[in-house]
Each structure stands twice: as structure tokens, then as C-alpha cells.
Amino acid sequence: MYGSDNAAGDDSERTAFRKAEKKYKLYYDNSKRKKQPRAVDLSEVIDFKSILESYNRKDEVPAGVFKLPSDFDKPVFCLESRPGFYFIPGALSVEEQRQWITESLASFPQPPNRTNHNAIYGPIENLFDAAKENKVLVEVEQSPGDRLAEIDSVHGAQIAPLWKFSDESNKSCRGDGCKSVLASVLLRKLRWSTLGLQFDWSKRSYNISLPHNKIPEALCCLAKRLAEPAMPPGQEFLPEAAIVNYFALGDMLGGHLDDMEKDWSKPIVSISLGCKAIFLLGGKSREDPPHAMFLRSGDVVLMAQEARECFHGVPRIFTDTESAEINHLELQFSKEDCFPFLDNIRSSRININIRQVF
Numbered sequence: 001m002y003g004s005d006n007a008a009g010d011d012s013e014r015t016a017f018r019k020a021e022k023k024y025k026l027y028y029d030n031s032k033r034k035k036q037p038r039a040v041d042l043s044e045v046i047d048f049k050s051i052l053e054s055y056n057r058k059d060e061v062p063a064g065v066f067k068l069p070s071d072f073d074k075p076v077f078c079l080e081s082r083p084g085f086y087f088i089p090g091a092l093s094v095e096e097q098r099q100w101i102t103e104s105l106a107s108f109p110q111p112p113n114r115t116n117h118n119a120i121y122g123p124i125e126n127l128f129d130a131a132k133e134n135k136v137l138v139e140v141e142q143s144p145g146d147r148l149a150e151i152d153s154v155h156g157a158q159i160a161p162l163w164k165f166s167d168e169s170n171k172s173c174r175g176d177g178c179k180s181v182l183a184s185v186l187l188r189k190l191r192w193s194t195l196g197l198q199f200d201w202s203k204r205s206y207n208i209s210l211p212h213n214k215i216p217e218a219l220c221c222l223a224k225r226l227a228e229p230a231m232p233p234g235q236e237f238l239p240e241a242a243i244v245n246y247f248a249l250g251d252m253l254g255g256h257l258d259d260m261e262k263d264w265s266k267p268i269v270s271i272s273l274g275c276k277a278i279f280l281l282g283g284k285s286r287e288d289p290p291h292a293m294f295l296r297s298g299d300v301v302l303m304a305q306e307a308r309e310c311f312h313g314v315p316r317i318f319t320d321t322e323s324a325e326i327n328h329l330e331l332q333f334s335k336e337d338c339f340p341f342l343d344n345i346r347s348s349r350i351n352i353n354i355r356q357v358f
């Protein structure tokens, strides 16, 4: 993910954006015997779910918010102070949420899509199944012949050692110094996967020469439909890349801009799944005080035009039963073979953001 707590150095400590991040970030009170999350004042967090409810009931919205006149089948809300920002509460049905959570965990991390684990382990096939089956990723013992074959003839560089899944009960590597890691640990530590044109985090740009598959057709259709309220008239959104972010408790996505796409008149389509989060939408400067808002499973945010220049981030997710607001997903994943999905989503949040790059 982008940036970290203090990515922008000490100066960032003083910006309005940084102050808001610190206000909402998860801290623990260690004073009591039991480690407790520090209480946080959520009174200023915009709640589009209750805005939708009062809009449906009384046709009213709070000051600073308006309902976009649009043909979209759900109400789309905008903020007067942030042109180009659109919020569609509950845009995805419960079934759609289930579908995209399943895809995000079981299919999207599949090679040639890359994940945060690639840099250490190379491509990992079937991570989700391996975690379900209690497998272990083991560094494969290689013969000198294999090692020679691994010298990359073009770059002259040694290719990283190979890792393979093995049954946990397989003791072949015990005590001989070989390295291993549980698949379930890797799944828990999954932080991002990239679909379509691959994003290179080290250069913060798209590397079109990396092998990739097109964005899956069903995700393409969904993104096109969701993008509509923010599209320039007569134009069609072309999904070319997607970043899937996986958040665990305590993770945050630092304030950033998504500015590596060519045409900022096109929206970024951002889908929230799983546990509730707080989203900060700042202005064009980190000094502009950000708006804080809740993001729930099924909500969709569109950022187009001027909003493409606004700093934004996710300082906090909520995993406690009361605040996570994922009861509807418990039912969806209640069958026994769905339990690994439920187990994962109970303590995490997934964000799929889809982009037109060119």
C-alpha cells in the first residue's frame, strides 16, 4: 500500500490531513490491565447510510450534501465542497458483496496478478486453497544444476529461490535449516494484489511490460455500470487496471493521490467489502481539513475530475462485532465450505479500486 504512518516525514505531522489521520487511527490504551482500543470521537464522521435513510424517508439531505440527478438505480450523493466526488451507499447487493469477497481472496491473488508476497516468494499459486488445507510454503531444495539454470541469461541476475506448498505434516524439511511459512499466515499478511495492467509500487507507475491478464469480464461490466454517474456524457469507462487492498485491524492507508492515470476526467471506481472503515477525503493540499466518512461493505466511491487531485486515505477499520457491520455477510457465508471466507472477512476489509489507465 501507499505510504505509511510517517511517509512524508516530520512535516506531515503538522498538516490538517495528518492530524485527522491521528485522530481516527487505532491506538491502544495500555493503562488498564486489558489492552483496550482508545475511544475515538466519531461525531464528525459523515454517515451516508443514515443520509440515505433520511433521504428515502423525508427527501432531505444535510447541508453540504446533495443528491445527484442521475439515471443510476440507487441514490448517488455528492459533497458541495468536493466536485467530482460521488458516494453510492449500498451500491452492491449482498450477493454481489459475497461474489467479490470470494474473488478477492481466491482468484485475484492468482498469478500473473502480483501481490505483496511476490518480492519474497515469487508467484504463489492457490494461496487461499493452501491456507484452507493447512499447507506450508517451503523453500525448495535445489541441485547445483537447477541453480545454474536459474541465472537469468538477459539480466545476469539470480532468480529468487523457488517456493512450493507442502503438507504441514510433511517433516522433510525439519531441522535442515530450510525456510517455511504457513499459507494461513501468508493469507493473513496479504496486503494487495494488482489486476490488469500491473502497478509497480516501487516506481509508483504502471509497468505495461509485466505479464498480465485483462480485468475479468464480470468486474469490467460492474465497474462500467458503477462509473456511469461520474462519466463525461457520451463516453464509456474502460477498466484497464485494478488494485485490491486487504486491510487487517490496525492497518491504515496513508494520505495519497492517485495520479498515474492519464485522463483524470475518468473516475476511479472504489468498492468497499467487509468490515467498516473510515475514509478521509482531503483537498488539493494536505493542509485542507479532510472530510471523514464511513465506508461499509457494498458502498462505492467514485473520484473523478477535480476530486482526482484530492488527498485521501483510510486511517482505520473496525473489526468488533458491533462496529464492523457485517452481519448480513455472516448469512451469505454460512455454509460450511464458505467458512474460510467468513473467517477472513470477520477481521478484515477489502477494497477493489478500478482504473482506466490511458
Ligand SMILES: O=C(O)CCC(=O)C(=O)O
Binding pocket: 243, 245, 253, 258, 270, 272, 279, 295, 312, 313, 314, 351, 353
Ligand atoms: O481503501 C479505500 O477505500 C481506498 C483505496 C485507495 O484510495 C487506493 O487504493 O488508491
Ligand SMILES: [Fe+2]
Binding pocket: 256, 257, 258, 312
Ligand atoms: Fe487512492
